[in-house]
Amino acid sequence: MSVYVYAITKEAHPLGLDDVRGVGEDPAELRTVNSAGLAAVVSEAPEVLSVSRRDVEAHHEVQEQLWSDGTILPLSFGFVAEDESAVEALLRERAEAYAQRLDELTGRAEFNVKGVADEDALLRAILTESPQARELNETIREGGGTYEDRLALGELVAGEVQARQQALGEEALAALRPYILAEQLSPPSQQYFVNASFLVDSERSEEFAEAGGELAEALGEGVELRLRGPLPPYSFV
Numbered sequence: 001m002s003v004y005v006y007a008i009t010k011e012a013h014p015l016g017l018d019d020v021r022g023v024g025e026d027p028a029e030l031r032t033v034n035s036a037g038l039a040a041v042v043s044e045a046p047e048v049l050s051v052s053r054r055d056v057e058a059h060h061e062v063q064e065q066l067w068s069d070g071t072i073l074p075l076s077f078g079f080v081a082e083d084e085s086a087v088e089a090l091l092r093e094r095a096e097a098y099a100q101r102l103d104e105l106t107g108r109a110e111f112n113v114k115g116v117a118d119e120d121a122l123l124r125a126i127l128t129e130s131p132q133a134r135e136l137n138e139t140i141r142e143g144g145g146t147y148e149d150r151l152a153l154g155e156l157v158a159g160e161v162q163a164r165q166q167a168l169g170e171e172a173l174a175a176l177r178p179y180i181l182a183e184q185l186s187p188p189s190q191q192y193f194v195n196a197s198f199l200v201d202s203e204r205s206e207e208f209a210e211a212g213g214e215l216a217e218a219l220g221e222g223v224e225l226r227l228r229g230p231l232p233p234y235s236f237v
Contacts, residue, residue: 002045003033005079005087006062007072007232008098011039014069020062023055024048030062035088036095041066042087045080067232071106073098074232101237107202108181110236111229113212115172115194117165121222126160133157165193168219172196175215179208184235197235205230 004023009015011034021027024046032039041062049055056077063074081087091098126133136153165188172194177183182199189195200208209227216225 001083003042003081003084003087004045004049005075005081006030006041006043006059007066007074008038008040008091008102009066009070009072010099010102011037012070013039013066013072015039015041015066016069017041017062017065020065021058022062023058027058033084033087033091035091038091038095038098040087040091042081042084049078049080051077063232071102072232073101073105073237074234075237105199105233105236108199108233108236109202109205109230110233111198111200111205111208111212111227112231112235113172113176113194113196113198113228114192114226115168115219116191116224116226117168117193118222118224119161122161122164123157125164125222126157130156130160133160168223169194171219172215172225175218176208176211179204179211182236199233199236200230202230 006022015032017030020030022030022043024043025048026046028044028046030041030043033042034040059077063072066072067074081090127137128134133153133156136156140150140153169188173183173185173196176196176198180198180200184197186192186195198208209229212225212227216223216227219225
């Protein structure tokens with residue numbers, strides 16, 4: 001019978017699971033599969049596993065409950081093994097690597113940081129601070145601009161937006177890196193000028209959160225910094 005796997009930890013973990021439910025419309029009981037000094041937290045896999053808010057939240061709630069009591073290796077949503085024997089075999093095969101990574105992650109947490117710049121605020125700043133953009137914009141608004149003027153303004157603004165978002169991202173990373181042990185960066189996008197996950201020593205979690213708050217203020221009007229954490233080390237497994 002196939003099993004859904006939530007996380008791997010050491011057998012000594014308290015494994016307090018009484019207050020959480022697993023995935024599926026009618027969640028099966030959570031249990032563990034043990035081997036080589038490790039424990040995998042599993043449940044019977046539902047016949048239909050949907051990427052629904054209910055199941056994704058249940059998946060993360062199990063992991064966060066486990067993490068609140070000790071170090072875990074959280075698996076990505078949707079990990080299904082053929083049966084318990086397959087899970088046992090995996091634990092035996094990877095026992096040394098899993099145990100080492102659990103030791104490395106002990107006392108550490110993940111923080112996720114996303115930065116969003118208001119597009120209208122960026123455009124206003126560019127048209128105020130760039131003489132060339134301001135001149136082109138005024139010419140076009142007065143009805144004297146050509147197609148080439150509009151094209152030049154569009155290219156100029158797009159380049160300025162990209163440059164300013166890159167500068168914001170670099171400023172955010174420079175401010176937060178002194179507090180971290182490792183990082184996972186996603187490429188800047190139209191939505192986020194920074195999208196990063198940081199591994200932080202638990203003893204510095206409060207410092208990191210305070211630095212994030214100070215950074216949010218320093219970045220100024222029209223810029224939002226979204227900080228989530230401390231979290232299980234999803235990005236560092």
